[in-house]
Amino acid sequence: MRLEAILDAPLARAERGARRGVARAGARRGVGRARSASPVHAAAAAPAAPASRRGAAPTYHPISRNRYVSRARMYGTTPACQCDPATGDCGEQCMNRMMQIVCTPRTCPCAPRCTNGSLGKRAAPALEIVEVRDALTQCGKRGLGLQTPVRVRKGAFLGEYCGELIDLPEAARRVREHYEHTHNYYFVDYNTWAGELLDAGLRGNKIRFVNHSCEPNCKMEKWLVSGSEQDHTAEFQLGLFALRDIEAGEELSYNYGWSAFRPIDVASGEEGEAYTPMRCFCGAPSCTGWLGRARKAPQSSRPPSPVTALPSATPVPPKTGLRAKRPRGRPRKDAQLHDADGRAAAGAGDAQDGGAAAGAGDAQDSPAETPRRKRGRPRKHPPGDAHAVRAAADVGPSAPRAAAEPVPKRRRGRPSRSDGAPSTGAPAVAEVLDTSAPDAPAQDAAAPPPALPRRRRGRRGHEAVAGAAASEPDGAAEARAADVGAEAGAEGDVAARVPSPVRRARGRPRKSGPLDELAALPARAPTPPAPRPTPPPAEPLAMPVGVYFTLTPTQVAHISAQPHRRRGRPRVRPVFPHASPPRWRRPAPESDEAAVRALLL
Numbered sequence: 001m002r003l004e005a006i007l008d009a010p011l012a013r014a015e016r017g018a019r020r021g022v023a024r025a026g027a028r029r030g031v032g033r034a035r036s037a038s039p040v041h042a043a044a045a046a047p048a049a050p051a052s053r054r055g056a057a058p059t060y061h062p063i064s065r066n067r068y069v070s071r072a073r074m075y076g077t078t079p080a081c082q083c084d085p086a087t088g089d090c091g092e093q094c095m096n097r098m099m100q101i102v103c104t105p106r107t108c109p110c111a112p113r114c115t116n117g118s119l120g121k122r123a124a125p126a127l128e129i130v131e132v133r134d135a136l137t138q139c140g141k142r143g144l145g146l147q148t149p150v151r152v153r154k155g156a157f158l159g160e161y162c163g164e165l166i167d168l169p170e171a172a173r174r175v176r177e178h179y180e181h182t183h184n185y186y187f188v189d190y191n192t193w194a195g196e197l198l199d200a201g202l203r204g205n206k207i208r209f210v211n212h213s214c215e216p217n218c219k220m221e222k223w224l225v226s227g228s229e230q231d232h233t234a235e236f237q238l239g240l241f242a243l244r245d246i247e248a249g250e251e252l253s254y255n256y257g258w259s260a261f262r263p264i265d266v267a268s269g270e271e272g273e274a275y276t277p278m279r280c281f282c283g284a285p286s287c288t289g290w291l292g293r294a295r296k297a298p299q300s301s302r303p304p305s306p307v308t309a310l311p312s313a314t315p316v317p318p319k320t321g322l323r324a325k326r327p328r329g330r331p332r333k334d335a336q337l338h339d340a341d342g343r344a345a346a347g348a349g350d351a352q353d354g355g356a357a358a359g360a361g362d363a364q365d366s367p368a369e370t371p372r373r374k375r376g377r378p379r380k381h382p383p384g385d386a387h388a389v390r391a392a393a394d395v396g397p398s399a400p401r402a403a404a405e406p407v408p409k410r411r412r413g414r415p416s417r418s419d420g421a422p423s424t425g426a427p428a429v430a431e432v433l434d435t436s437a438p439d440a441p442a443q444d445a446a447a448p449p450p451a452l453p454r455r456r457r458g459r460r461g462h463e464a465v466a467g468a469a470a471s472e473p474d475g476a477a478e479a480r481a482a483d484v485g486a487e488a489g490a491e492g493d494v495a496a497r498v499p500s501p502v503r504r505a506r507g508r509p510r511k512s513g514p515l516d517e518l519a520a521l522p523a524r525a526p527t528p529p530a531p532r533p534t535p536p537p538a539e540p541l542a543m544p545v546g547v548y549f550t551l552t553p554t555q556v557a558h559i560s561a562q563p564h565r566r567r568g569r570p571r572v573r574p575v576f577p578h579a580s581p582p583r584w585r586r587p588a589p590e591s592d593e594a595a596v597r598a599l600l601l
């Protein structure tokens with residue numbers, strides 16, 4: 001008896017805590033105590049613990065706003081809308097609302113009547129969410145689900161997807177320690193380019209229970225709540241909205257856009273090929289049978305990844321949405337590496353994270369388009385001048401609409417492969433892959449040295465992988481690099497794809513060298529290349545997450561107009577909206593004497 005009491009104590013404490021938490025939440029939202037006694041609720045809202053301890057699905061801590069685990073929250077301003085405070089309340093015509101930007105009460109002209117505030121504070125939909133919480137229900141093979149007990153109109157806000165902001169190494173750790181054996185994943189993509197996810201597995205709210213459907217009745221949207229992409233201070237909120245009128249008792253669902261999460265995929269255009277297929281049990285008439293893209297899932301030759309898939313947020317929009325941004329010109333030579341559709345999809349997916357910019361830039365690396373870049377007006381700034389790019393795209397959060405203007409300038413200004421300037425763009429895995437395959441014959445001594453542009457592309461791609469490795473201390477990036485290499489083609493050897501030191505040499509090509517002497521020798525019968533040793537299977541690090549495709553064209557243009565970002569975590573810049581200038585900024589010297597004195601100090 002005493003032993004049982006001891007064993008039951010943690011669970012009992014957890015359930016008491018869960019009841020208290022639910023009761024508190026219910027009291028805030030006007031829900032009675034009786035509902036919190038449901039065992040489903042107790043299990044769902046109990047404090048988090050590894051599932052292996054109790055042999056049950058992992059529980060979670062209920063939270064009502066995002067927690068920042070891998071970094072501190074960044075603060076910044078959002079643009080003020082143009083609504084008329086006399087008549088408007090930031091309704092459907094609010095510019096911020098249309099761009100999925102949350103109004104800041106401090107700057108919104110309609111405050112305090114603004115209805116476009118933080119998703120977590122939107123009062124009217126919150127009532128619906130409370131009702132949805134009580135409708136947690138067993139959904140067979142899909143586990144728990146969420147349904148609404150009241151009728152919901154189209155476009156209604158149903159709740160914010162709350163979770164913990166984590167980076168990729170932390171996500172990998174959580175998958176291995178908490179989620180892998182449950183096959184339940186609660187990651188959604190937060191900032192692709194920064195490698196950040198929102199995880200509702202350990203801490204979250206009821207929106208985490210919304211299942212995937214191939215014919216969803218909801219959609220997940222990503223709203224900017226503060227800061228800007230340009231300053232790397234952007235923070236977001238994810239919200240669930242009704243796609244159509246939803247009847248009472250209907251289960252809520254959205255299209256996860258399930259895919260393997262690898263930041264470098266953003267640039268490669270190979271999104272969707274590497275994830276571990278998971279069967280979809282949504283039961284929709286048009287169900288593809290798989291979470292994600294059915295046409296690609298069965299083709300995956302990779303063994304099931306231990307770090308498997310997880311849901312994403314929003315449905316993949318028609319890929320034609322960004323096709324207009326594709327550089328004009330002849331069709332690309334390499335259909336796989338420069339897949340326009342893949343690029344468009346990837347660009348759209350991370351458009352919020354600057355991915356569209358990278359997509360456009362990488363597309364211009366296509367040899368077919370190189371001559372086109374040299375036409376037109378001469379550049380005002382030297383190629384690769386980040387300031388020039390920034391100046392062309394200098395749109396602050398207070399001028400979101402002007403962001404669409406500089407897009408073409410920026411793209412023209414991107415350094416060509418032949419001008420020798422360092423790339424300002426984010427190197428893509430596509431570059432690694434593109435370099436590898438064509439340059440493989442260069443190992444043959446009789447072959448001429450490879451062309452310089454390809455060497456550059458390969459080097460940049462290599463640096464991308466190396467940079468990622470440097471930023472991830474536990475070697476996750478190496479694993480990912482190997483993973484990407486394995487997924488890139490039949491060879492699966494990322495080491496063989498990384499250019500040799502000779503090919504990575506900077507500067508003009510040598511006039512003569514060992515390779516030239518070899519090339520000058522009389523031709524001989526080509527010897528078949530020696531078979532490459534099969535590399536040991538790399539530990540996969542594909543963490544399936546979704547990609548958000550919810551940007552409006554204006555938002556896409558806004559992000560496309562911004563300079564490329566570094567990979568890895570963004571540099572956090574302090575924001576001083578109201579404070580005096582920082583101390584380290586000395587006032588400009590007024591005279592030569594003052595300037596000399598300032599130099600001497």
Ligand SMILES: C[S@@+](CC[C@H](N)C(=O)[O-])C[C@H]1O[C@@H](n2cnc3c(N)ncnc32)[C@H](O)[C@@H]1O
Nearest residue numbers: 142143144183184185208209211212280281282
């Ligand atoms: C965000 S959770 C959704 C809530 C989950 N059903 C639960 O019980 O906690 C995502 C997980 O639900 C399952 N799931 C959701 N939709 C599904 C579907 N259409 N078919 C199969 N499994 C699904 C998958 O295991 C997935 O990893």
